[in-house]
Structures are given as C-alpha cells and as structure tokens.
Amino acid sequence: MLFNSIDFFIFLPIVYILFWLFGKDKPKTQNIILLLASYVFYGWWDYRFLSLIIFSTFVDYFVGKAIYKSSDKKVKKGWLWVSIIFNLGLLGFFKYYDFFVDSFVDAFLIAGFQIESIWTLNIILPVGISFYTFQTLSYSLDIYKEDLKPTNDLISFGTYVSFFPQLVAGPIERASHLLPQITKVKHFNYKQSVEGLKLMLWGLFKKVAIADSLALIVDDIFANHSTYPSTTLLMGAIFFGFQIYCDFSGYSDIAIGTSKLFGVELMSNFKFPYLSRSIAEFWRRWHISLSTWFRDYLYIPLGGSRGTRSKAIRNVFIIFLVSGLWHGANWTFVVWGLFHALLFLPSFYFNTNRKHLDNVNLFSSVKTFFIDGGQILIMFILVMLGWVFFRSETLADSFSYLQSMLFDFTHWNYIHPRGYRMWDYYVLIIGFIIFEYIIRKDERNPLNFNNRFVRLACYLLLIFLIFMFYDDAMDRSFIYFQF
Amino acid sequence: MKKFILKIGLYFICIFIGLELLVRVFHLHKDRPVRYLDEYNVEKWIPNQTGIWVTGNRRQNVGEYKINNFGYNSVYDEFQPKKNKKEIALVGDSFIQGFHQNYQNSIGQKLETKLNKNYKVLEFGYAGWDLADQLHMIKAYEHLFDDIEHVVIYMQYTTDLKRDTYTISDRFSLDTPLNRFLKEIKTVVYLRDLGLMDPITKSIEKIKTVINGDRSVKEVENVNQEKEDRLKLENFKQLVKQYGYDKHKNVLLLDYSLCSTQFLDYLEQNQFKTINFNKSFEVSKTPPTLIYDQHWNNHGRNLITNLLEEYIQNH
Numbered sequence: 001m002l003f004n005s006i007d008f009f010i011f012l013p014i015v016y017i018l019f020w021l022f023g024k025d026k027p028k029t030q031n032i033i034l035l036l037a038s039y040v041f042y043g044w045w046d047y048r049f050l051s052l053i054i055f056s057t058f059v060d061y062f063v064g065k066a067i068y069k070s071s072d073k074k075v076k077k078g079w080l081w082v083s084i085i086f087n088l089g090l091l092g093f094f095k096y097y098d099f100f101v102d103s104f105v106d107a108f109l110i111a112g113f114q115i116e117s118i119w120t121l122n123i124i125l126p127v128g129i130s131f132y133t134f135q136t137l138s139y140s141l142d143i144y145k146e147d148l149k150p151t152n153d154l155i156s157f158g159t160y161v162s163f164f165p166q167l168v169a170g171p172i173e174r175a176s177h178l179l180p181q182i183t184k185v186k187h188f189n190y191k192q193s194v195e196g197l198k199l200m201l202w203g204l205f206k207k208v209a210i211a212d213s214l215a216l217i218v219d220d221i222f223a224n225h226s227t228y229p230s231t232t233l234l235m236g237a238i239f240f241g242f243q244i245y246c247d248f249s250g251y252s253d254i255a256i257g258t259s260k261l262f263g264v265e266l267m268s269n270f271k272f273p274y275l276s277r278s279i280a281e282f283w284r285r286w287h288i289s290l291s292t293w294f295r296d297y298l299y300i301p302l303g304g305s306r307g308t309r310s311k312a313i314r315n316v317f318i319i320f321l322v323s324g325l326w327h328g329a330n331w332t333f334v335v336w337g338l339f340h341a342l343l344f345l346p347s348f349y350f351n352t353n354r355k356h357l358d359n360v361n362l363f364s365s366v367k368t369f370f371i372d373g374g375q376i377l378i379m380f381i382l383v384m385l386g387w388v389f390f391r392s393e394t395l396a397d398s399f400s401y402l403q404s405m406l407f408d409f410t411h412w413n414y415i416h417p418r419g420y421r422m423w424d425y426y427v428l429i430i431g432f433i434i435f436e437y438i439i440r441k442d443e444r445n446p447l448n449f450n451n452r453f454v455r456l457a458c459y460l461l462l463i464f465l466i467f468m469f470y471d472d473a474m475d476r477s478f479i480y481f482q483f
Numbered sequence: 484m485k486k487f488i489l490k491i492g493l494y495f496i497c498i499f500i501g502l503e504l505l506v507r508v509f510h511l512h513k514d515r516p517v518r519y520l521d522e523y524n525v526e527k528w529i530p531n532q533t534g535i536w537v538t539g540n541r542r543q544n545v546g547e548y549k550i551n552n553f554g555y556n557s558v559y560d561e562f563q564p565k566k567n568k569k570e571i572a573l574v575g576d577s578f579i580q581g582f583h584q585n586y587q588n589s590i591g592q593k594l595e596t597k598l599n600k601n602y603k604v605l606e607f608g609y610a611g612w613d614l615a616d617q618l619h620m621i622k623a624y625e626h627l628f629d630d631i632e633h634v635v636i637y638m639q640y641t642t643d644l645k646r647d648t649y650t651i652s653d654r655f656s657l658d659t660p661l662n663r664f665l666k667e668i669k670t671v672v673y674l675r676d677l678g679l680m681d682p683i684t685k686s687i688e689k690i691k692t693v694i695n696g697d698r699s700v701k702e703v704e705n706v707n708q709e710k711e712d713r714l715k716l717e718n719f720k721q722l723v724k725q726y727g728y729d730k731h732k733n734v735l736l737l738d739y740s741l742c743s744t745q746f747l748d749y750l751e752q753n754q755f756k757t758i759n760f761n762k763s764f765e766v767s768k769t770p771p772t773l774i775y776d777q778h779w780n781n782h783g784r785n786l787i788t789n790l791l792e793e794y795i796q797n798h
Contacts (some may be wrong), residue, residue, distance in 0.1 A: 006682035020484060188484050197491075419774025424541055459494065460501040467502075468511075468541055472678030 001044040003254045004207055011041065016261055020188060027185040031159045034182075034262065038164035042128070045168075049126040052090065057154075057161045059086050060136040064150035064157075067143045076144060083140035087133040094129055095329055128168030130326060134293055136161055139175040141297055148176045156183045165258035169251050171269040171289035178266070186263030195445060196260025202446040203253030205462040210432060211247035213469040214239045214425065220417045222391055225401045229410035233401060240391045241384045242429055245274065248287070256444065272440045274383075274433075275360050277375035279343040280353035282383060290326070294319045305348075316348055317341045327390070332398055336389040343382055359440050418471065428469065502670045512673040513537050515666060516550055518658065523623035524651060526609055526616065527554025536582035539775035540677055547585045555607050556586050562605045564630035571604045571795065572628065574617045575637030575736070580608030583778045593788040598795060605631070611654060614638055614719070618726035619649035633795060634733045635758070640715070640742040647721035712743035719746070730754055734794060736787070738764075756798075758790050 001007050015037040023030035043050050059082075066079045139160075142148035151157050160179045166172075221228055221236030228236070252269035259266045273285040283291050299319045305312045317338075324337020347353040360376065362369050385402065392398035416422055439446045447462075449455045506512055514534025521527055528550040538544040553562045564570045573579050573591055581589045591604035607620060617636055621628050628634060638644075665671045674680050722728075734756040739747060741761075750757055763786045764771045771783030779787065 006686060010686070188487075190484075190487055193487050194490075416774075419539065420541065420543060456494070456497060456501075460498050460505075463498060464502060464505050467674065467677065467679070470677055470679060471540060472681070 001041050003251065003258075004204060004212075007044065011037075012258065012261075019262060023186075024188075025185055027183065028155065030186055030262075031153075031155045031182060034163065035155055035159045038159065038162040038167060041164035042162065042167060045127050052126055052129070053132060053162050054158075056087065056090065056132065056136050057158045059083070060139055060161070061150075061154055061157050063140055064143045065152075067140060068150045080140055080144045083137060087137045091129060091133045094126055098329065131170045131172055132161055132167060134172045134290075135175075138172075138293065138297065139179075142175050148179075151179060151183060153183060163259070163264070165255040165262075165264075166266055169248070169255070170287075171252055171255065171267050172293050173266060173289070174293075178264070181264050189263060192260045192263065192265075196257040198447045199253045199257030199260065199444065201257075201459060201462055203250040203255075203257060205466055206246035206250035206253065209462075209465045209469040210428065211243045211250060213428075213471060214243040214246075216417055216471065217414075217425070218243050218391070221414075222393075222397075222401070225397070225404065228404075228414070229412055230405050230408055231411040232414045233405035235414065237384050237388050237391075237401075237405065239425075239429075240387050241274070241380070242432070244387065244390070245270070246432075253446075268443050271443045272436055274380055275376060275437065275440055276379050277356045277360060277372055278347055278352070278379065279340065279382070280347050281356040282379060283340075283344070284357075290323065294323055298322065309349075313345065313348070316344060320344065331395050332389050332392050335395060335398070336386050339386045339389060343386075362437070424469075428465070499670065503668065506669045506673045509542070510535055510545075511537060511540075511542060512669040513676055515672070516548070518654065519554075520651065520655070521554065523620075525554075525620045525623050526612075526652065526654070528556070528609075530554055537676075538583055538773060538778075543775055544583060544773055544780075546581070546583045548582050549586045555609065556580055556582065556589070557606050558586055558589075558592060559603075559605065562607075562627060564627065565603070567601075568603045569601055570631040570633075571602060571791075572607060572631045572634045573604060573637070574607045574621065574634060576608065576612040576639070576643070577610035578608070578778060579606055579637050580610050581606070581784075582610070583773065583776065584781065584784065588781070588784075590784050590787055590791070593784060594791050594795075597788060597792045602795070611652065613643040613645065614722055615646050615649040616652070618722050618728065622726045628732075632732070633798070634729070635736050635791060635794075636733055637736040640737065640746065644715035644718045644722075647718040648725060712745050715743070716746050716749060719749075728755075730756065734758055736760065736791075740765075758794050760787055760790055763787075763790060 001011060015033065019030060019033050019037075023033055039050055039053075042053065063079050063083045063086075067076050067083075070076045070079065139148070139150075139157075143150050151160075156179065159182050160173075160175060163173075163178070163182070218236055218240045221232060222240070225233055225236070249270035256266045256268070267289055269287060269289050271285040271288065273282050276282040276285055299315055302315045302318060303311055304315060320337040320341035321334060322337070324333040324335070324340075327333045327336070344353070347355075360372050362373055388401050388405070389395075389398045392401060414422060439448075442448065447455060447458050449458065513536050516528040516532040516534060519527060519529050530550055530552045532548075532550040534548055536546045536548055538546075548556045549558070551557045551560050551562070555562075571591075571594065573594075577583075579590065586592075589606060591606040594604050595602060607617075609616070614636070617638075621634065671680070730753075735750070736758045738761045739759040764783070767782070767786060769782045771779055771786055773780045
C-alpha cells in the first residue's frame, strides 16, 4: 500500500479509530491491532511475501533469546551468526543473487571465456526487505553487545519488525529505540498527533508536488539523454537530486507523522541535506538511519578511525561501498558509493569531518553568506554528479551522460513530455529551497508557525500545490521501495 | 481526542472553502455547459451559455466558448442561411465543437477568413457525437441543410461507426441532481478533471459490485480486426441508407491512417467525397495536437483549414 494512495487514506483512519477505541490503556490490544494492520498494509502489495517477514520475526525472536540465555561466548557468537547468516542470506538471495551470477558470467566473458548464465532466477525483490532485515539484525546485534534485553512478548516483537509506517522504506529503527515504545502502553497526545498530521502533509507535498512531478521530466531526460543538449542534462541531474530527496524524505516524514498518530516516535531520517557545507555534514543529514546503522554495526566493529591510518581509510571505503551496494544490485550504486568515499576522504584525512555540526546561518554576516553559500553550492554540485551514477541504468549510460553534460556544451529549450510550462517547476523548486532554509532548525516541525492564520494559509497552500502539480500520468510509487 | 477530531473537521472545512476560492479565483476548472434534447431528439447545449474550458493542470490551455441560439458553440447567434451568401456546415464531435480554443478562433472562423466574404461557416459540433448522431441531426434539420452548399462531416473511423441507428445517448444519465450539485462545487469539478477522484469512484463502484453480489468478470469481447471492420462498414451503409446522405453536398473529413482499406475502397467505389488530413499532419514539423490532450491545437486547426479551403475552392 502506498502512502500517497486512496487505499492508505481509507486504511489509516480505520486503523486509527480501532487503535484508540479498543486499545486505550491496553498495550497488548494496541499491538495486536498494529501487527494485524501492518500485515494488511504489507500484504496489500503481495501477501505471499508476508511469510518472509513472519519467518524472519520468529527466527530473530528465538535467536535473541538464545543469545541472551547463553553464558558461553562461543555459543552466543554462534547464535549471532545464525541471525546474521539468516538475515543477510535472505537479502543476498532476493536482492543480489542474480546480480552476482550475472557479474560472475561477465567477468568470465572479459577473461575470454563464454559461459551461459543458466543460474539466473529472475527473482522478485520483496518490497522493504533491505529495511526490515537490517532492523531485525540490529535486534540480535544489540542483544549480543548486551545493549538490550530480549523481549518475551512475541506480539510486540512482531510489531517492532513489521510496524507499518516504516516497514517498507524506513527509517531503519533500532530495537533499543523502538521496541520499548511498542511494549509500553501508548497514550493519546494531542500535540504529538497534530505534529504527526503536519509532518504527513509536508511529506505528501514533497512526494506528490515535487518528486512525482519532477519524475516525468527526469525519466524522460535520463531515458533519452543521448538526444538532449548539455543544459537539459544538467537540469535532469539537478531535478533528480530534488526528486530523490523529496521522494525519500517525503516518505520518511509521512512515516514519522503516521507513527506519531499512534504515540510512537521514529528517528529522523533527513535533516536538510542540501544545506550541507561538506560531504561529512551531508552524510550526517542524509538517510541518517542507514548511515548510523552502518557506523554502529559495521564501521565501529571494523575498528572505525582507530588503529593505523590505512586501516581507517579502508574502513571508510568499506562502509561507502557497502552503502552503495545496499541501494541496489547494480554497479552504478557501487560506483556511487565509491564516488562518495573519494569525496569524504580528504576531510577524513585532514580531520575536518567533524566541522559544521551546527545549522547553517547564511545571513549572520556577509563573509558567512559567501563562504557557507559557496560551500553549499559546491557540495550540491558534487552530490548531483554522484546522482548521475545513482540514477543511470548502466555505468556506460552514466559516463556518457556525464560526458555530454560536462564537455559538449549545447543548448536548446526543453519541452516537457506532457507539454507543461517549465517555469512552474523552476518556481516550485526555488520556493521549496527558500522554505527549507526557513524551517532548517527543526526537521520534525516543518509547519511550526505561531500565528494560526499563517499555519492555516500554509496548509492551504501545500494542499493547493499538491493538486496543482498532480498528474495522473505519473508513477506514484516511492523510489526507495526498490531498495 | 475529541478536540483533535473536532479541529480536524474545522480545518477541513476552512481548507475546503479556501481551495474553492483559489480554484475560482484562478479559474482552474472547466465550465461545463448544460445539455438538452430538442423537439427532434437532437442533443444540444442549452442556448446562450458562455464559459471557459480549461485543459491540462495549471491552465495549460484555455478556450472560451459561446453557445448560440441553435445550441452549438459558434460566433453566430443564429444559423439562418442567407441568400446573398454561400453556407458551409462543419459537423462533428468535440474536435469541431472546439471548446479547446476561443470560439472566435475556431476552424469555421479560420476558414471564413481564408475564403472570400461570400462564405459563411456554420459549426455543428457536439462532444461525443458519432456518425449516427451527426446524420440524425442533418436529417432532422433537413430544411436548414437544404440551403447549405457544402457539408463537412468529421468522422473518426475508430469510434464513430459502432452503431447503425441513432438512439438517445446515455450522456443524459450523468445529469442527476447530485451531479448538478457537484458541478457547482468547482473544487470537485477541478479534482475530477485532474483524475484525482478516479480512485474514489472506482472504489465505490467496486464496493457496489461486491454488495450487489455481482462478481462475474466481464469477458473482454474478442472481436478480431477484420470482423470489426466489416461491422463498421455495414453500420456505415445502414446509416447512409436510413438517414439519407447527399453525396454531392457532403464530404467526409477523415484520418485515412485509422480507416480500413475495405472502408476506403468502398467510399471510393461509391463516389463518397473525402478529405484526408493524415498526410498534412504527418509531414508537419510542429505537433498538430495539444500535448496534454488529443485535440487539435492552433497549428492543427490551421492545417485542417487549409485542406478545407482547398476543397471548397476546387468544388
């Protein structure tokens, strides 16, 4: 079920009413309702893959208990490996099996041996598998590290694994943060609910008005990039930057907002990443739940920045490459990860990666305006170059796109595939950047204005713009569903 | 909780009123005229309605229409042939009706400008019409058409030959009190035109089907192309026979690329006059149709006008 579908707008009020009507002060009933709702939400896409989530829930529930009960370190480790192999095995099979088989065949081909790819299975990728396997894995890892006690409540654990607002595209929650909230009784909180609705509206605006309306243009430019001039390709890359940001952060906002309606707080996933002044700051603000996951469960166990310089650099490369590969079984994602690792390396090497921990304030002085503004612009251009790899179908496409964009200067006016005025989109994006700058201090309260008339005007404007930029020809699914 | 739900309701009402105001101020909606059936059972728009027809979100294309006393969109208030002028009638569906352009800039007006002042072009266009509707109207107003020199009938082969006799269309079933009321709420009209209401109406239909217990899946009619073409030709013959067709005066405006060879051969063998606009459209470097809509744009209408002018000059 999509957040931006009519199905969800019928589903959510029903679950909300049932939850607060029958579940008031009863945590068990609340969790049963949430669990069933989550299974309906997921099964709406394909009920057959529900079995994977249920199976994964059982495995990690019992493995978690076994890790905790065991006093022998070796046995503990053994059980942890069961969880790791199971979760990564699921992910590996459904997401990477075909990719590795094809890459293996291609490698032989390069070496001059032609072998037929008879092992490719054309496996359907279950929606959200990259998200919920990481979430269940964090549960076992936290218990192993003794940061968490296993729960004895299977319903609560099942709800934690499949909690519908964040099931298919995150934020990837840690058991230590989400599970205690699920286990305890959830009370209705007026302020929290209002904040939730505001976030949902803001997320929906980003998704429908910006991401979806730009998608038509981006798809056209990337699909026919060889026929377009360099200025159009540049526009395509910039638009994709906004599309993917608004698509994914829009989803996260709706997820966080929906959770708030049920008295649950999810972690923030985006903090205005395009207002970053360095690549390190960008990664502190972009897909936070994934980058912190890799930091805590991969980078630090590998040794982090401790040890020799070369080992630390190796660790940086590993997390960026794995992060790239996590996004999809394609070499384009690997190169995207590598590209970011190379961008990150100078600040890591010169120990400047902990700079810019505060929010940018461009208008504090003229000097700041030019220095910070320039850094933001450079960062955006670099990130945008990376998006070309991310969005292209193949590596050859991305290189040809970049070559035409950067080295063959040509220009003629772009015509929207559906004939719409292009100025509307430029104004929309500029307005969006200005608004993001205004609200940059609190990503969880985007419409937090004191005056109620200003608030009402904001709601009205956002809904109006959602309608104005809606197009029934657009693909309404979220980009991160495929990851 | 009560306060929360009450406030949601209150905000919903305020936002809805705000949206209605914005939609009206920016005129994002279509003004849909009201239809009626005249004494000859011919479908028309109620006379003297004016309005704006908006196509594509964010007012990408705007056309002004004016329904005349006869019931069709035209600059002329009356369709009374005059003795000192030669009349040309354009008959067709929404393409001839021309809500997608200002009524002063219609194909008829363009044609009049191109021809000398002795010609007057009367436009009988009505959205959704097929050949049965058109021939029925021509027959019903035989006395009017008798005085007209040329009658151009725009026909879309793929959709306009599906029946062999005229019956009153089910378009009137849309004119329910509920629909009339909803038409007054411009936000609803706007959202409906955007396609945003489609999932809701589809869901309601689905629920209705489940409640009524009608779960049978309608089998898609698998008529092969040859059989369909034969049927269309038969329908054409029957319509011509039933309503009469003045081969001397009438000319069919067709896109040959959509027609079957069988149909085109029949027209040729039986000396039906035709104008094929497909070639002009194909060679045109500029798109002849609106991009967000299938209807002809200004360039497309110019191309059609050129063909009509050429035909009139040669006949």
